[in-house]
Amino acid sequence: MASDTIKTYRFRGGVHPPEEKLTKSIPVRTMPMPDKVFIPLSQHLGAPAKPIVSPGDRVTVGTKIADAGGFVSAPVHSSISGVVKGIVDYPHPAGRNLPAVEIEGDGTDQRDGAVKPRSNPMDLDPGQIKEIIREAGLVGMGGATFPTHVKLSPPEGKPIDTLIINGAECEPYLTADHRLMLDAPDHIVTGAELMGKILGVRRIIIAVEKNKMDAVAALKKAVLGGDTAVVALAVKYPQGAEKQLIKALLDRSVPSGGLPMDVKVVVQNVGTANAVYEAVAENRPLVSRYCSVTGPGIKNPANLVLRIGTPVSKVIEYCGGLTQDVRKVILGGPMMGIAVWDFSVPVMKGTSGILALTEEYLDENREGPCLRCGNCVRVCPMGLTPLMFARHTQLGAFDRAEEFNVMDCIECGCCAYECPAHIPLVHLAKYAKAEIQARRRKAQG
């Protein structure tokens, strides 16, 4: 097989948090259609979508309810059939109330009439495939939610020679991608080939961490040939971060401030590949996703197919509720996920997991003084010195923090995970980045 000939490399730094993949062997169930969904208009990086429905409109599964608000944006579709109640300000995982389309379900789960499978997806030309992807509202399903069609449109003069399909799922607890790779390896492979066609690349590498050998086997079986390879990578966090993945597979380093396309690579998540297949071959827009509902604080951990817009509280209820000692519920994984501030926030396109953590799993120690132990430097996969930029940030010297390359921080959380003084290094990095960006904007006028 082609995969055996691919040499893998090591990226520097990284940590080995306990894997805790509680839901690894639980087959996926589909959560029944919720009676009400709140579909946020801002589920992706970039401009929010513009609503094209008004209160009282009847919608079916897959009806487009909002159009892209710009080039870097994605349309939004209804995930249930029912009646639009209105466009309301609704709690959003970003921490504020943001506009969302409220749809009350009619229980019929009727599909959009226009949704008909295509029999010959591979015969479409690249432009058509890209247009279908754009129309289907596809965004990066790994969590960054960057609109997929934008990522598949590298600017002139940036040739791409490799497409990497990211199935590393290096975050502890999460198993949604793992289950997807077991359930639909052929869809992922076809989706990858479709994206490869858009980019005009032959070499496609599907990368999976070694703790999911069953998924590797399933994918290998699905690969029919060509230059598509399935590679098993060492288990190390953050193996699934774009830049680290590129380093591990191709030994190429993305330059500071650059993007994967600067080293001729595009990275897409396995979830995205599957969604591409569904959009192109089955003509289904992105209205649901695989999601792990897991953690020590969930009574019945499960892997679920969730409709976009289902309130998190409903999902937790469906999984038996929370245990008494839950202290934090996180959307995404424990390393990079965002804590939920209101249980009514909806599941979005980028929600790969709902994780409930109890007190003993949380580090709520007070921040102590830095010991200069250097652990953060050792584990930083980007080769930064988190202690230095964090300290300068604490002192308000953002220009000095910038000199320590805080802008290259990928916020993976390795440093904060290792820090024996419990310094919130990632938060400081995010803070410094936000301040520096604000200053840059101000300087530009």
Next chain:
Amino acid sequence: MFESIIVLAGLGLLSALGLGIASRAFHVDTDQRIQTIAGLLPGANCGACGFPGCNGLANAIVSGNGKIEACSAVSDENRKEIARLMGMEAAETVKRVAVIHCNFPAGGVGNKFEYLGVTDCRAANLVAGGPKQCVYACIGLGTCKSVCPFDAVTMGDSGLPVIDPEKCVACGKCVEACPKKIIDLVPVSRMVQVLCSSRDKGARVKKVCSVGCINCMLCERVCPFEAIHVIDNIARIDYEKCRVCGLCLRECPTGTIANLRGWEVVAEIGESCNGCTLCARACPVDTISGTAKERHIVDPERCIGCGICVDQCKRDAVTLVKKTAAVRKAAAAGE
């Protein structure tokens, strides 16, 4: 003895000669005024004037690129002194102070989650807009305090920063740093303030805060000077028009508006009053009494100092005076 005088004098002359030549060679054109002006400026190097530090402003003033008024922190005497040095007239500047437009502790604004991150409002604001239930509320982690170069901000017991109007020089550092943008610079004479910044609709405000502006428009209706308007769901005061009468804060059902001015003014009617009763009719709080054609009296206890009577009087008999202990005493004596 003789030798020592010769030796010392000779060495002195020699050095003087050398230095004299050197001072020609290394001559630098320096305007002595720059140093003097830099010495008169506050020296906090806060940068609010837009020049790099106080020296930068001193340079700019001497070279004509900067104005003395650019510095809001310099004391009045020093400003006049600088103006004298530069041979120009010092423009009268209105002393301003920073005011925090939120009163969340009194409103009982709770937290929507427990915040464990970096102790800095700007950092906290990144996490779901801060832990306060009201997204417009003061986060209360003291970023304004840490950026204040003049130590004018202290953290109150309730968690709300307190600005000392004596120390505040309106440099604007806190205005810039506050992630909620709820601090602004206000003329000290216009200190009737809306202590709320919420642009939420009234019902939503009521849910999270008992002292928030609920856009009831009562203040707008009662204001005799059209100085207060509800724009974007929040009452805003036009400091040009406001006369600090305080009628709006009496009307405000939630107590959102407060008078932070340190003194009060009252109307006084002088000798030249002919008892035309125009003032008594115009007074919004009915504090002017007296029979027609006789000198009227203002009840200084009830007078709000709005100055409408001053506008009405055709004989310039009414004046506004600062309400001092003496005035109060006179009132008590029934004079």
Next chain:
Amino acid sequence: MRELILLIISAVLVNNFVLARFLGICPFLGVSKKTETAVGMGMAVIFVMTLSSLFTWLAYTYLLAPFHIEYLQTIVFILIIAAFVQLVEMFIQKASPALYQALGIYLPLITTNCAVLGVAVINIQTTHNFWESVLFGFGAAVGFALALVLFAGIRERLELSDIPRPLQGTAIALITAGILALAFMGFTGLVKM
């Protein structure tokens, strides 16, 4: 030749003026907050010390000693040092106004820097000859500059540290200077004259 090299090394490291003889502590603490100003100060001191040790030796040997007016030693030395300091001050004001601003009062204070006078006096006491005097002055000044820059580097790092409140400022600076002096004790025995 070897003697002279050893003399320089001894003046720079073993008998460092600041850290072993404890002379010139005032500018050492005053201008060591930033490395750039420390470097500027170091350069100024190197210039003043080298030239003033040269001229003080000349003045002593050819003016004071022949006329037996050695009692004027201090006043003559100060006169010479002050002249050089004035020269440096004019030059820096012309060449680098920023450095002039940063050094502030410490620049004219080189005049009363006991390290500069100390070099001149030690030169006479230890009966150095002309070249010994010049090189000793130069070595002592380099030692001063070295200590100043090292200390400034440490203080820049100290700015980032959580220092207990009672120790902040000069207190921690003095403790650090003490530890730095301890470290320089390691050079004892490096040179056997």
